[in-house]
Structures are given as C-alpha cells and as structure tokens.
Amino acid sequence: MEQQNLRLTSVEIGTLWLDYMSDSMAVCTLKYFLEKVKDQDVRPLVQFALGLSEQHVQAIAEIFKQEGMAVPTGYSDEDVDVQAPPLFTDIFYLRYLRHLSAAGMAAYALGLNLAVRSDVRQYFGHCIDSTKELSDKVTQTLLSKGVYIRAPYIPVPKQVQFVESPGFMGSILGENRPLNALELSHLFANISTNAMGRVILIGFAQVAQSQDVREFFLRGQDISQKHIEVFSSLLQQDDLSAPAIWDSEVTDSTIAPFSDKLMMQQVTLLIAMSMANYGAALGASTRVDVAGEYGRLMAEIAQFGEDGAQIMIKYGWLEQPPQAADRKELALSR
Structure with missing residues (x-):
C-alpha cells in the first residue's frame, strides 16, 4: 500500500x-x-x-x-x-x-x-x-549583541570517576555533594524558561481585558518568581551564578495587542512546556533534594494549569483536540 x-x-x-x-x-x-x-x-x-x-x-x-x-x-x-x-x-x-x-x-x-x-x-x-x-x-x-545568557562554568574533568558512596544521592536535610552537569543544565534551562514566562505574564497582566484572566496572569507572575528563586538558590549554594532576570523588557503599555483568548493559550503552552521540562529534570536529577523540589513545584504548576483551563472553558476558548470514539455512547444512542 x-x-x-x-x-x-x-x-x-x-x-x-x-x-x-x-x-x-x-x-x-x-x-x-x-x-x-x-x-x-x-x-x-x-x-x-x-x-x-x-x-x-x-x-x-x-x-x-x-x-x-x-x-x-x-x-x-x-x-x-x-x-x-x-x-x-x-x-x-x-x-x-x-x-x-x-x-x-x-x-x-x-x-x-x-x-x-x-x-x-x-x-x-x-x-x-x-x-x-x-x-x-x-x-x-x-x-x-552581547545579550546571550550563558550557563555557569564548571571545571573540566581530567579523569573518569565512578560513584563509590550512596551519599552521591544526597538527602533532603543533610549535606549534599555539588550539583553535577546534568542537574545544572536543567536548573539553568528552567530558570531561563521561567524568566521568559514571567516577562510574558507581566506584559499580559497589563493588557488583559477580563478581571479573572488578569488575576490569573498576576498569580502566574508570583509562581514564576517563586520557582526562579528556588532554582537559583540551588545554584547559589554551590557558589554558581543564576541567569539574570529581564523584567525591564516590558513597556508601560496597557493597550492589548492580543485577545484574552490568545494570551491564555500562550500561557497554557508555557505551562505545558514547564511540566515537560520539570519531568525531564526530575528524571535526570540524582540528588534527592533537587528531585524533591521538582516534584513539589510540578504539583503547583499542574494546579495552575487546571485553573487556567477552567477559565478557557468558562469563556468558550478551549478548542477540543480530536478524541477516540465513545463506544458506550454510540451503543446507547441507537
């Protein structure tokens, strides 16, 4: 065929x-x-x-x-x-x-x-x-233009090493080893993604027409800032610099260039991206305190995403993806 x-x-x-x-x-x-x-x-x-x-x-x-x-x-x-x-x-x-x-x-x-x-x-x-x-x-x-934000540098390993102690996994409350390159990569990427999301949310909150949509964006700003602080603190514990935040790239305009529907969809996609990124980071993080933070913050994002979906449903903005046939409904409709 x-x-x-x-x-x-x-x-x-x-x-x-x-x-x-x-x-x-x-x-x-x-x-x-x-x-x-x-x-x-x-x-x-x-x-x-x-x-x-x-x-x-x-x-x-x-x-x-x-x-x-x-x-x-x-x-x-x-x-x-x-x-x-x-x-x-x-x-x-x-x-x-x-x-x-x-x-x-x-x-x-x-x-x-x-x-x-x-x-x-x-x-x-x-x-x-x-x-x-x-x-x-x-x-x-x-x-x-000199505005590319680079990830932190770490020493280049001179020899191959293998893990010899269970302490490599760390603990929630005790002393932990330094972050490894994989953990650093995900922390840096997630700080950057949250920084982008925060700037978008600041701008969208300024121009949103509906009160509940505006409040949703303001809540998202707070969540993004909180997550940036959590991830940055993990870097700073190892004396590593966190990426710069660039809130100044929003103007003072209050006239909406986009519909509330489009802005909600944009934020919905950012939430989905964060969930995927946090899931990948959770799988790659062998330090239990780092993995624990991702698990906790994922739950917060999931709730935020659900609340956003409810707003979109309320206003008739949530377009339904194609879905499987409901066989029971088909049988009962005869």
Whole structure:
C-alpha cells in the first residue's frame, strides 16, 4: 500500500493538531512583533519565523483537508491588533524567538519519532531543519549583541570517576555533594524558561481585558518568581551564578495587542512546556533534594494549569483536540 494512502494514526493527528494550534497562534504573535520591531538585526529573524509558521499552518491544513478532517479554528487576525503600541522591547523579541525555536524543535522531534506516513515524516523533518536554521541565526544575533545568557562554568574533568558512596544521592536535610552537569543544565534551562514566562505574564497582566484572566496572569507572575528563586538558590549554594532576570523588557503599555483568548493559550503552552521540562529534570536529577523540589513545584504548576483551563472553558476558548470514539455512547444512542 502506498504510504500516502495510509490513514493518519491517532498520534499523527494529535501532533499535527497541536502544531496547527501553536503555529496559528505564532502567526498572530509574530505579525504583531514584525509591525513593532525597530532593530534591523532582529527584523529579518521575526520575518523568517513568521514565514515558517505560515508555511506550517498551510501544510497541516492541506493534510487535514485531504483526510476529510475538520481544520482547527485556531487563531486569526481577530486575535491580534498590530496597531497596538509596543508591549515588549526588541531584545525580548529575540529571546522569544530563541524559546520559540527550542519548543518547536522538541515538538517536531516528537512528531517525527511517532509519525509513520511519509508525507507527515517529511513535514516534521522539514520543520526540524528550518527551525534549527532559525535557532542558529537567533543565537548568533544574541551573541553579537552581547545579550546571550550563558550557563555557569564548571571545571573540566581530567579523569573518569565512578560513584563509590550512596551519599552521591544526597538527602533532603543533610549535606549534599555539588550539583553535577546534568542537574545544572536543567536548573539553568528552567530558570531561563521561567524568566521568559514571567516577562510574558507581566506584559499580559497589563493588557488583559477580563478581571479573572488578569488575576490569573498576576498569580502566574508570583509562581514564576517563586520557582526562579528556588532554582537559583540551588545554584547559589554551590557558589554558581543564576541567569539574570529581564523584567525591564516590558513597556508601560496597557493597550492589548492580543485577545484574552490568545494570551491564555500562550500561557497554557508555557505551562505545558514547564511540566515537560520539570519531568525531564526530575528524571535526570540524582540528588534527592533537587528531585524533591521538582516534584513539589510540578504539583503547583499542574494546579495552575487546571485553573487556567477552567477559565478557557468558562469563556468558550478551549478548542477540543480530536478524541477516540465513545463506544458506550454510540451503543446507547441507537
């Protein structure tokens, strides 16, 4: 059987559906950024990223139409006001593109790994290649402008060592060994992700139209700050510097460039990214105190995410993903 004639599997439908939702949101966000960006080094990167997201939305819609599947509503020009004043600085746009490309490559790698049909695999392969190109360009621009935030340095090991003591795992209350490179990597990445989330939440809280949405964003700011402090303290215990926080990259505008619906979806994706990152960090952290912090903070994020979903349901903003047939309901409906 020709691979193009194979039905889409549930995981292919799921990953493509989520990518469509994410990229349709990115199109709106990047259109606004492109209208506001002044830095001539940053503008081409925003334009390039926008072009990629537009291509992705078009490609997925075509696959769905060929399958006779409903194309998601997603997000449109109704969810963005490109004439609104700047809410963020040009350097924020650059940092946002770096996080956007990192999240994209993770999602596309998962999609490629799970896909069977050749056209879907080709789609995800192209996404990985083009998103890597974006990531390379953004990283070089951050470096050239001197605003790339580097991870802490540690001594280069001169010989191979093996763990000889159960004390390597550490304890909740007792003295612990220094953090290893894997633990450092995840702590640094999670501080950076929370810093990005905090800046977004500060801006969104300034412009949100609904009171409960605004309060949700303000609560998210507090959670992000708390998590940054927890992770930073673990670095500082080993006399390692934590990444800088850049709240100053939000302007004083109170005019909304995005609908509350789009902003809630953006924050929902940040929550999902944090859950995935914390889960990976929990698995990679062999010091029990570090793993314990991730477990505790994941529970807090999960509750925050559930409360956000309730707000989106309340206003009719939560688009339902494709789901399996309810066989019991089908049987009883006869």
